[in-house]
Each structure stands twice: as C-alpha cells, then as structure tokens.
Amino acid sequence: MPGTPRTCDDQGVSAAAEVPTDAPEAPTRVRKLYRIPEGRMISGVANGLAAHLGLPVFWVRVAFVVLLLGNGLGALLYAAFWFAVPMGMRAGTPPTTWQHGSIGPYSLVKEPTGWRRGLRAVQQTLQGEPRTGAAADAEGRRRPAEDETHRGPLLALIALVAGVLVLFNTLTRQSSSPYIWPFLVAGLGVAVVWRQADDARWARWFSLGDSKRGSATLRLSAGVALVVAGVVGFLIESGSIGDFAKVTQAVLAVLAGVLLLAGPYLLRMWQDLSTERRERIRAQERAEVAAHIHDSVLHTLTLILRNADDPKEVSRLARAQERDLRQWLYRPAGAEESDTPDTLAESVRKVAAEVEDLHGIPVEVICVGDCPMDERLAAQLQAAREAMVNAAKYGGGEPVSVYAEVEGNTVWVFVRDRGPGFDLASVPEDRMGVRGSIIGRMERHGGHARVRPAPAGGTEVELEMERANG
C-alpha cells in the first residue's frame, strides 16, 4: 500500500503527546544559599558557600581550616551551616523527584580536557594560586569541582595538619579542660549521624537505590555508640555517674507520663498524616493517568472522528493507539522508556510497530525465546525490517505475520504475507530490495535468507543467523 495517506494530523498527535516541561524562570530568582553535594568533602557547606559567594571553594575551605585553629570556631561554624542550610543541587543535574521546585542558581562551564587541563593543574599546584586570564574565568566564578580534583589532596593534608595541631593544643592543656575527650568523641558521633541522615535524605529524593542499607545501619549505630561513649565519659569525668541512674529513672517516668497524655493525640496525628499522604499519592497517580489518556487516547479519538470516512486511516490510528496504550499499561514497573531496546524480542516488536505505523498494515509478532542483541542480529533485524516493509507494501493489505525464535545459538525470523507472491527470478537485476537488503545483507553477516512462496499464497522470507558471541 504505497499510497497510504499521511495526514498532517499525525504530527498533531506527536506534538500534543509531548510532556509539558516547566518553564525555567532563572533570571529573576533570588540567589539562595544551598549546600552542594557533588564533589563535597563532608556535607557540601564549603561547596555551597563558594558558589554562593563566587569564591573558589579552596579558599573557603582554607578559611574554615584557619578558623578551626581559633579554638575550633571553624568546626562550630561548619556545624551551624550544616544544620541550617538546606541541601541544594546544581543546575544541570536532573531534578526528577525534586520537591521544592527551586534549584540553586549554579551552573557549570565546560572544561578543557586532556593535557591542557593536566598542565593547568600542575601550574596551579606549583604556583599555589589561581592562574589568571583564563577564558574559563570570564564568568568571574571558578568551578568548585575542578579545584577539588586538583587541590583535594593538598587541602586534605592541610586539614590533617591543622586537626593534629588543634588536638595537640587541646591535649597539652588537658589539665584545665578534662572534658575534651568526651566532647570530641560525642562530636564525632554527631557528625557521623548527621552526615548519615543527610545521605539518607538525599538518597530518598533521588532514589539512588538501597544497596547501601547495610553500611548505613553500621554507620548509624557507630555514630550512636560514639555519642553514648562521649556522654558516659562526660559523666564519669564529672563524677556524677552515681546520680545518673536516678536521673534516668525520673526522665523515664516523665516520658511515660507524657506519652500517656499525648499518645492518642500523636497517634491520631500520625494516622491522619499517613492517610493524607496516601491520598495525595493516589491523586497524583490519577492525574498522571488522566494526563496520559488526554495526551494520547483523546487526541487519537478526535483524529478518528475527523477521519471517520477513511476506514484505513481510522484503523491505523486505532491500532497505533492501542499498542501505545497497552505498552503504557502493562510495562513492567520501574521500566525506563528507552529508545533502543537491547533484546531481540523487544527489537523485533519495535521494528514491527514502526512498519505497522508507517504502512497501516497489521503486523502480528510472535517471539519465542529471547537473547541480547549483537551486531549480527542487528543486521538480521535490518533484513527482517526490509522484509516486513515489502510484505506490508505488496502483501495486498493482508496482515503480516512475523515469527522470531531463538534456539540455542541460532536465531530464526520468518516474515510472511498473504499477497499475490512473486518470483525472485523474474525480478529485474537492478532491483536490489530483496537481493541487496535481505539476501545480500544476511550473507555478508554470515547468515542465510530464503525467499519462497508460502503454500497457500503469499511469500515467506526466512532469515537464519548464528549469534555472534558463542
């Protein structure tokens, strides 16, 4: 059917099916301070501050380290920032499940790569100061990640030395401050737990997977143990360990009383909260379904109404829509929509769907077994596609049957139509469709193609190919 009419409505559907994207409104946004998790050392405070102030992250870190020497002020400041500043992200990373909708105003400039970058790094390390006049500095802002990669070790060394100095300093004054060890231990525990909570939240937002659950638990318990050890140490140091039991009893009693009083209320609140959340999720799902139906089915129905007097076009539209909807409804949960399927069965189905859409002829695909694609199978698929196109064009409008089977290392693809059939010998020498695209292609890649009349009319193309990797 070479003359299948292609209406411009077709484009209308695909255009309407596009997901509406949120329009960015970057220029007018107030610059807010965020922590930046990429390339961070601890929690991204220095990274975020550097990007916010337009300073190199290196110097921000140096400032923190210097402040650390002043009786640990740097650590306090850092902790305060960590606590108060929300986690943000750079422009350019996909905000798939980002909740607040506002994204930090950071952007990355493309980097020079290769030896030039290496040379620069050497220069920077040797000179110890930022190179001037670089094109990349035109924006007046340096890239934290870049600095990080080259100066990370240097900075780590400085921080280590500073830390040791601080520790030494405080330890030599231990007589005047006996609580330093418990404080240090407890502070370390708090840092571990905070960092952990940060990561957990981050992972939930971006659903990075739960492969690290074991280590997360380990880190959490280690942090808690450190804090407990610190507190106990503090108590021992202050000599009030004996009172501790009494205090604990009192605290527990008060807690129990509070729980008794406020328990039902808290429970109710919790239940309400989860109910509300569940309903919100459901509403979201419904909205998504509605959007999909609107974008696809309703548009197609409109087109069908408009083309009511053209049965061929109507059935083509309906078929394409049916396949689309079916795929959407029954796709496996969590499956990504990718453009290039990587198994044979999926590829055959995709090609068949393309041919079906293009020529308006139903193509029925049956696949038995499956295997990953390789370059030989790709060639076979190309040949099969050509055979399907031929069958759709010259098959007299009857449905085309495609059967693919993987048996051990051999992959068979049969394409059959029920058209008038043709005699390969009578096709002129210069017509290369079957000879070049099907038979020749299969032979080149080490397979076989046979074109033969089917017993009850029509033509069957048989494609046989060995898989490439044993």
Next chain:
Amino acid sequence: MTGGEEQSEAVGQAAADGPGRRARVVLVDDHRMFRTGVRAEIGQTASTGVDVVGEAADVEEAVAVVTATRPDVVLLDVHLPGGGGVEVLRRCAPLMPGGTAPATSAEGAGAVRFLALSVSDAAEDVIGVIRGGARGYVTKTITGTDLVDAIFRVADGDAVFSPRLAGFVLDAFAATDTPPVDEDLDRLTTREREVLRLIARGYAYKEIAKQLFISVKTVESHVSAVLRKLQLSNRHELTRWAAARRLV
C-alpha cells in the same frame, strides 16, 4: 488469519456438513456491545449454523446460563467481574468432557466446551484459561468466519490455537525441555513442535497440512495432543516457568 479463499471454503465446509450441523453457543463477556457484535457476526443460524442460546456478563450469570442451557461451546472472556474466566472454568468443570455431570452420557455428548475469546494477549491469561480446561484460545481480532470455524472445531473436540498462543506454548516447553529426567509424555514431539511453529508463523491448519504433507485431521490431532500435555502433564514445569517470569 486465513486468506480469503480458504476462509469461505472452511465456512462452506462447516455448513456443508449437513443441515443437522449446528452449534449452540453461549457468549460470556462483560461488554454488552461486544456480545451484540459477536452475535450479529456469527449468530445468523441459516448461514453459519451457530445458535446463540445465551449470554452472560459475569461469573455467576455465566455458570447459571451454562448449566441451564448446556451449549456445545462457550465463548469465554478471560477478564470477567467475579473471578474471571478461570473461575467460570473451575465451576463448570463437571460439565466439560470427562466431567462428572449426570447428563454427560457418552464422550462429548452433552458436554460443554470452552473457547477463550479475549482481547488480552498476556501469557498468564492465556496459559491460565488453557490450564483451566478451555479447548482453545483466540484473540478478539479474529474475523467472524474464522471464529465460526473455530467454534465448530472446538465443538468437534479439537483444539484451536492462535499464533500467539502457539508462541507461548513453544516458549513454555522450550524453557522446560532442558531437564532430561522428564517423562516423554511431558515433552512435545518434533512433529508437534513443528506444527506449533507453523501456527506461530501465522499458518492456518489447512496450510500446515499442505506444508507438512499430512492431513488436516492429523494437524488437529497434533494440536489436541499439545493441549492435552499442557493441561494434564507438565503442570510442575509450567508453574515453574510461569513463576520464573513472575506470571503467577
């Protein structure tokens, strides 16, 4: 599924089997429009020989109507309110050939056979109803003449496979064929496999007969044998196969 000539031929043959050649059919589908459409398509008794003697929209109704009318063939939708086609099959099991219903005198006489007719082409639906005892499975894209043909074939005790079903069966047996400890009964013979493969490639029974130089009756008996193996044996392997694909 079949080309123009052999379709009419098949229907002609069905009608030519004699004026006594009638099939009493019950339609079970929850969409009234669909039932109406099928009835209009196949229900002209004079030309097709099919008598639609009842309709049902859910499981309860279906069991009641089938028990009351004792049709030759039930066209059964897979997805039904009240438990689905599998539930109907389960509750009508005594009425099937070899069942324990009192009216079942001889083999086939008075027995009810089920032909699944569904828009679903998911493997679990297909295998489910076949395992439940349906004698065939066709999709709703089938033409009226093909459907009439399938009805008579099922009424005669044969099995009707759509290409897609054949593909699923091949897949199932290919996956379970590897352990050599299975009894021979559980495996498909080379010939049966060949027949199934041709069905999957879109061949009609008659074309398969031509291709393999055997009679249509032989093709049908091969298909019936496959169906029997699917229902009776291999239960363990099929379950495993389905579980491996998270179908059950």
